[in-house]
Amino acid sequence: GDSVTQMEGPVTLSEEAFLTINCTYTATGYPSLFWYVQYPGEGLQLLLKATKADDKGSNKGFEATYRKETTSFHLEKGSVQVSDSAVYFCALSEYQNFVFGPGTRLSVLP
Amino acid sequence: DSGVTQTPKHLITATGQRVTLRCSPRSGDLSVYWYQQSLDQGLQFLIQYYNGEERAKGNILERFSAQQFPDLHSELNLSSLELGDSALYFCASSVEGLNTGELFFGEGSRLTVL
Numbered sequence: 421g422d423s424v425t426q427m428e429g430p431v432t433l434s435e436e437a438f439l440t441i442n443c444t445y446t447a448t449g450y451p452s453l454f455w456y457v458q459y460p461g462e463g464l465q466l467l468l469k470a471t472k473a474d475d476k477g478s479n480k481g482f483e484a485t486y487r488k489e490t491t492s493f494h495l496e497k498g499s500v501q502v503s504d505s506a507v508y509f510c511a512l513s514e515y516q517n518f519v520f521g522p523g524t525r526l527s528v529l530p
Numbered sequence: 531d532s533g534v535t536q537t538p539k540h541l542i543t544a545t546g547q548r549v550t551l552r553c554s555p556r557s558g559d560l561s562v563y564w565y566q567q568s569l570d571q572g573l574q575f576l577i578q579y580y581n582g583e584e585r586a587k588g589n590i591l592e593r594f595s596a597q598q599f600p601d602l603h604s605e606l607n608l609s610s611l612e613l614g615d616s617a618l619y620f621c622a623s624s625v626e627g628l629n630t631g632e633l634f635f636g637e638g639s640r641l642t643v644l
Contacts, residue, residue: 463532463620463635509573517586518633520573
């Protein structure tokens with residue numbers, strides 16, 4: 421079945437550091453890919469998405485490119501802020517199925 | 531504010547008891563999803579309804595059941611509660627039932643079983 425694998429956390433960075441959170445997926449067809457973010461005490465909210473190969477999703481300085489050849493959707497940000505501290509979930513949707521990765525906790529220190 | 535409303539926000543109960551969690555989706559959204567988030571932060575898909583009908587089922591225990599009513603709100607019923615059922619339960623909604631679009635999450639109901 422479909423699955424999503426992402427790097428285990430926690431990830432701790434200093435403010436203004438470069439961020440990469442790796443995400444790879446397994447799917448039978450052509451899924452849509454998402455990154456969701458969960459801030460402390462809140463529900464998940466969509467950060468960015470891509471619906472086909474080579475699409476780049478971007479929002480709030482975060483980017484991720486749908487790489488079909490490597491079945492990956494890595495999340496990047498050039499300069500993180502303390503306010504980016506949260507749990508990040510990679511996810512895919514295909515047919516009647518929405519699958520989330522285990523989440524990666526990011527802590528950004530001032 | 532996602533537009534998805536969940537009640538109650540917090541619930542403390544004892545083992546063996548039964549609770550009902552309620553979810554009101556965003557206006558116009560026909561699909562409702564239920565997820566369980568354990569303390570180790572993993573999200574477990576429980577069940578999905580689309581316009582009143584069960585659409586997909588995940589790892590939902592037999593002690594748990596759900597339904598979606600004609601006004602599209604949904605309830606998740608948890609019975610014979612065990613300590614391990616303590617978790618954050620999220621409801622999410624989307625416009626379509628084909629999972630191609632965005633899910634909008636509520637803020638969750640935190641269940642503590644003592």
